[in-house]
Amino acid sequence: MHHFQYMDNVLYAEDVPVAAIARKVGTPFYLYSHATLTRHFKAFDEAFANIRHLTCFSMKSNSNMAILRLFALMGGGVDIVSGGELYRALKAGVDPSKIVYSGVGKEAADLEYALESGILMFNAESAQEIQILNDTAERVGRRARVAIRVNPDVDPKTHPYISTGLKENKFGIDIQEAVRHYSVAAGLKGLTVVGVSCHIGSQITRVSPFVDALNKLKELIEGLRGIGLGIQYVDLGGGLGITYDKEAPPHPRDYARAIGRELKGLDVTLILEPGRVIVGNAGILVTKVLYTKIKQEKIFFVVDSAMNDLMRPSLYNSYHAIQPVTIRGRETVRADVVGPVCESGDFLARGREMEMQEPGDLVAVMSAGAYGFSMSSTYNSRPRVCEVMVKGERFYTIREREGFEDLIRGEKLPDFLAVDRAVQGQGEGQ
Numbered sequence: 148m149h150h151f152q153y154m155d156n157v158l159y160a161e162d163v164p165v166a167a168i169a170r171k172v173g174t175p176f177y178l179y180s181h182a183t184l185t186r187h188f189k190a191f192d193e194a195f196a197n198i199r200h201l202t203c204f205s206m207k208s209n210s211n212m213a214i215l216r217l218f219a220l221m222g223g224g225v226d227i228v229s230g231g232e233l234y235r236a237l238k239a240g241v242d243p244s245k246i247v248y249s250g251v252g253k254e255a256a257d258l259e260y261a262l263e264s265g266i267l268m269f270n271a272e273s274a275q276e277i278q279i280l281n282d283t284a285e286r287v288g289r290r291a292r293v294a295i296r297v298n299p300d301v302d303p304k305t306h307p308y309i310s311t312g313l314k315e316n317k318f319g320i321d322i323q324e325a326v327r328h329y330s331v332a333a334g335l336k337g338l339t340v341v342g343v344s345c346h347i348g349s350q351i352t353r354v355s356p357f358v359d360a361l362n363k364l365k366e367l368i369e370g371l372r373g374i375g376l377g378i379q380y381v382d383l384g385g386g387l388g389i390t391y392d393k394e395a396p397p398h399p400r401d402y403a404r405a406i407g408r409e410l411k412g413l414d415v416t417l418i419l420e421p422g423r424v425i426v427g428n429a430g431i432l433v434t435k436v437l438y439t440k441i442k443q444e445k446i447f448f449v450v451d452s453a454m455n456d457l458m459r460p461s462l463y464n465s466y467h468a469i470q471p472v473t474i475r476g477r478e479t480v481r482a483d484v485v486g487p488v489c490e491s492g493d494f495l496a497r498g499r500e501m502e503m504q505e506p507g508d509l510v511a512v513m514s515a516g517a518y519g520f521s522m523s524s525t526y527n528s529r530p531r532v533c534e535v536m537v538k539g540e541r542f543y544t545i546r547e548r549e550g551f552e553d554l555i556r557g558e559k560l561p562d563f564l565a566v567d568r569a570v571q572g573q574g575e576g577q
């Protein structure tokens with residue numbers, strides 16, 4: 148259940164007709180429901196009420212400051228993967244003591260920024276990173292709280308591009324090797340070993356891979372405690388899936404129950420890094436039909452948003468439901484919904500049965516709140532779209548639509564290519 152529903156064949160976001168927002172802000176735009184965001188965060192966080200835990204929203208899924216602020220006010224922390232994400236999180240008022248930092252390629256300058264900011268924990272992913280983190284900590288005179296991100300080698304049974312906990316993936320340190328790296332880390336003056344972490348993948352639709360991973364982590368923790376290391380945190384990463392089409396992922400309650408059973412007696416604080424499950428179904432992408440092309444049996448709806456706005460269908464062939472903003476009761480056709488970008492891979496849906504559309508009609512690409520705007524680009528020099536949050540009867544632009552001038556911000560012409568000169572040069576040649 149979310150807050151994008153039809154009333155008399157008109158799609159509403161909470162109490163506002165989506166078409167009314169489009170009239171005000173233009174198309175395309177991302178639209179998030181405040182009520183859905185709030186409900187999802189609460190449902191997740193409260194599922195773990197009986198377990199000592201911290202919910203660190205994985206902000207790569209959606210890094211808009213208004214959304215970060217909302218979760219921060221609800222007591223959430225964040226999971227970051229870059230200095231840029233840390234900057235956004237701090238600007239949005241996220242408590243640094245609720246920030247965890249993962250990623251295979253952390254740069255020394257970003258490590259320093261995170262150390263100076265006093266974040267909760269670094270999830271280190273390699274021997275070299277452990278050394279650099281230590282050196283940085285010693286240089287700035289702080290101690291870094293560290294967990295090692297281990298690769299537990301469990302198969303999350305999801306799309307290969309978003310599986311991260313298998314031996315062949317680039318992430319983490321192999322669990323068999325972990326004790327050795329922990330021993331090194333424990334001997335370094337700039338580090339305090341505090342936890343164990345993993346993240347096995349994304350869009351996971353069953354509980355068992357998480358339980359398998361946790362069991363492997365438990366064994367490791369016993370081993371580490373055996374050699375005198377104080378493990379206070381277990382970070383299980385994110386990964387709980389959502390319904391895009393017909394998937395039936397477990398409810399956060401089922402997930403929490405299974406995890407809670409395994410954690411009994413372990414005396415740790417659980418850290419969770421959910422992204423998609425919180426924001427995925429709290430957002431849609433609203434786009435306008437520009438043209439309808441009927442080519443030998445095949446129908447294309449050319450819309451004003453494209454792979455640069457929502458990359459998931461092109462990149463993963465992933466399914467997003469597409470719904471008319473006004474149901475008009477026209478005939479059902481099978482169509483490809485495509486964007487204006489000059490690539491055949493630029494589609495939002497293929498072979499989709501839906502009501503016939505006409506130029507000017509609006510359609511909503513559903514389940515677009517996670518890895519939608521945050522993965523968007525300006526490919527084909529298409530300015531990035533605006534983001535809007537609806538709350539009850541009101542709506543708020545939470546990111547302005549970019550203009551052409553934004554496209555060239557920061558670009559520079561070297562002297563020998565200066566526009567004046569080029570014009571002169573042209574003159575001279577004639």
Ligand code: LLP
Nearest residue numbers: 205249346349350385386420421422423518
């Ligand atoms: N923690 C870590 C360390 C991660 O790498 C990720 C996602 C998460 C948490 C959050 O996972 P979630 O709860 O959202 O599944 N662009 C892809 C998804 C990539 C996920 C990368 N890591 C997509 O659009 O499906």
